[in-house]
Amino acid sequence: MKLFETKFYQSMKSNVPLLDRITHYIVRRKGKQMRPMFVFLTAKLTGQFQERSYRAAALIELIHTATLVHDDVVDDSDMRRGFFSLNALWKNKIAVLVGDYLLSKTLILSTENEDFDLLKVVSVAIKEMSEGELLQIEKARKLDITEEVYFEIIRQKTATLIAACCEAGARSVGAEEEICKKMHRFGNLVGIAFQIKDDLFDYTSSDIIGKPVGIDIKEQKMTLPLIHVLNKVSKQEKDWLINSVKRHNQNKKRVREVIQFVKDNGGIEYTQKTMEQYTADALQILDEFPESEYKTSLRTMVNYVMEREK
């Protein structure tokens, strides 16, 4: 990871001082680095680790960073990972341009090294992510969203990049087509579980971890706990829930009542079980590989996704 971080920082360098100040700031606020770890571990699980695997990880981390930077514009969120968002600090226009710059760096890194197989994986991921976000904007605020649409949204906006990590890891070491596809499926399952966990936090998180509860409801974003409950309660209760999200989403007391109602009606339990099914399916794919320290680490990461507290 140390070696990767140096290479990654190198890949962001530019000759515009403003850009270097910003990328320095981005590197400082780096998160869990889950994505490069998935690339490295799947590369090691499926073949002989090599220089290309670093580039695969850098590609995906650049894209992930670009989407985070663009997300700062998109969500107008004031806080991200505990720091002020780029948006708040440097304004929208710069955020958009820095995101574009990082995307172009990804491209150049690929074309210079002729990593076209990796680029293919990555470009499909970018397309699916932007489609997923747009689908969410279009659908998630419709209060009659189905579970099916919910899963399509989280697959596209979150799972697709983790799937790309795992597939790119395998491709970077020249694994067979079938293994690459298997790793894609593995990443997809882990990614969906990851997003379900994220959505659960909106109902179960405490203020301690920095992410307040009820933001999704406030933003009229329908996620699994609420979608599930909507489909099983009485007409009268459903009307109350929809009315709460539709008209009283800025009322803190009412949002707390909705959260409590979802808890009392098994929304959390159901969501937790669904997530566990996804991680179980992911672990089953790992079972097909012989035991190794990489397999153990991947298993640990899957369990981390499910059990993390933030």
Next chain:
Amino acid sequence: MKLFETKFYQSMKSNVPLLDRITHYIVRRKGKQMRPMFVFLTAKLTGQFQERSYRAAALIELIHTATLVHDDVVDDSDMRRGFFSLNALWKNKIAVLVGDYLLSKTLILSTENEDFDLLKVVSVAIKEMSEGELLQIEKARKLDITEEVYFEIIRQKTATLIAACCEAGARSVGAEEEICKKMHRFGNLVGIAFQIKDDLFDYTSSDIIGKPVGIDIKEQKMTLPLIHVLNKVSKQEKDWLINSVKRHNQNKKRVREVIQFVKDNGGIEYTQKTMEQYTADALQILDEFPESEYKTSLRTMVNYVMEREK
């Protein structure tokens, strides 16, 4: 161009209804289509036109559209090409995502067809454009900007994409490396002339063509007419000019006075002459090719860049 438009529209298709509504809107407000024309004409000038040339044009037009969409966020401009900007109509978040989607479509189109040489040209262009815009944000508002920095900014933010058009046109028909580089230089010269002309409009345009005068001054954007005049007038006049741009840039009367001062001190004349030098250099490159209808059309386009009224 008809055939190209059909193919281009196809390449934007998605399975998200919101996206299709937006791309439909983008296609409707299409501009001069100068970029695809440069691709086609340079392709025909330097070799045998083929299917790949359409893809080269689609690649660049997708990127151009993506940057325009992102620019809507960047500039927070309310009008573009006479329509309301995407930003005003659909909000920032959607503009960013649609731009990303279009960029990813570009990538997928290239990787699917293994147009890696074209992709290389295009990714360098994206990087330079975002760097150019950031450089402009950082430098252009510094009131002591030099001509050198001005030319570096317009080369990166505008000329680079037109250079990419001409280079990609030549690459799409398998022209020799030297010819590809020559076409790149040609596009670069035309692009710089194009941006100089654009900057001139801020001093010479009338309300009839929809682009009001003095916007750059209002936004404290230093362009060639003003930069030139600043460097030749007395200390006292310079102080008055800088003070006008710095503190009185929202005062319409004062902005008009600055424009008049620039005119009276040869700023327009100098800028016009500089632009003409760039187009002359561009035409000289064309001279090296045998006469053909494509060469004539390219010459016409170069003259159009210089003589256009909007």
